[in-house]
Amino acid sequence: MVVAMHMSDGLVNAPTSLAFGLFAVLVLAVAVNRARADLDDRTAPMAGLVTAFVFAVQMINFPILPGASGHLLGGALVAILVGPWVGTLCIAIVLLVQGVLFADGGLTALGMNITNMAIVGVFTGYLVARSLRRLAQRSRGGLLAVAFIAAFVNTVVASLAFVLEYALGGAGGASLGTVFALMVGLHALIGIGEGLITAATVGAVAGTRPDLIYLLRQPVRGRAAAGSAR
């Protein structure tokens, strides 16, 4: 049974929490603006369903070591399926619902949880997937490999964002070196699960509706930004 999965209140001091809260609000405002170009009658329902799917899968903690588990963060998954701006909003909505209704993730830590998973996680996954999109567009196997790699990297980099927050304003209780080593080590293991879930999900969508996969719609040549080619 799941109880809590995200940062609680009090792990990081108030000024740091506030700074990341403001940062999250600013990025979400930009994301709302930029997401419009990627949303139409066909992709808007897809984005809503992807968000609900991430909520569901985040409930499934899988064992990584005796006494430790992990769960999907979802950054690369949403970036590949619906693009980085819409994807950032997807994960932020999941975190908002979890924080407000399910008492999971402190409300003063919401800015940091959004920063780590909805911003750092999504954009890391997107940058990795986009840099490998030639491979992703070549074959189904290529797509699955790209999904796995992007998801693995997004998990580890998102965990580093917490280490940064702890370095800036951590409440104490553990040394920064210990926090760094444990976060990266555990999230490298979680990243394998994240990669498998992401590849399986992207593969299932590719098997039925490949046209709904954002990454596969991106032009391989040229520097056309998302949506501007229409």
Add this chain to the structure above:
Amino acid sequence: MSTATRFYVGFLVVALLIAGGLSYFASSAPDGLDTVALNGCQSVQTAGGEELTGDCIAQHAGEHATAGSPLADYSLFGGHGTVGPAGIIGVIVTLAVAGGLFWLLRRRGTRP
């Protein structure tokens, strides 16, 4: 049903099955972040409930502001074995919030 509708319905059913059924089989061990936060502490049962002894980050964690929510800790009113229905409600609420926002934000009248 069109293929698009079939796909969307299938996607939703999978999400509902995961949140409503598979959730009963989820690991209850602390996740990566919690494991780091609890590192250095032991959990002991006292008269006042569970307490952390030792020195760890989690000792600084505050009580959640919405700990009294009927859905707190992925349960219905804290009831044992209610993670499934709580998950189903979560999926529906998340779909409503996200679907509503994305539908409002979409470019109108563009069906490529």
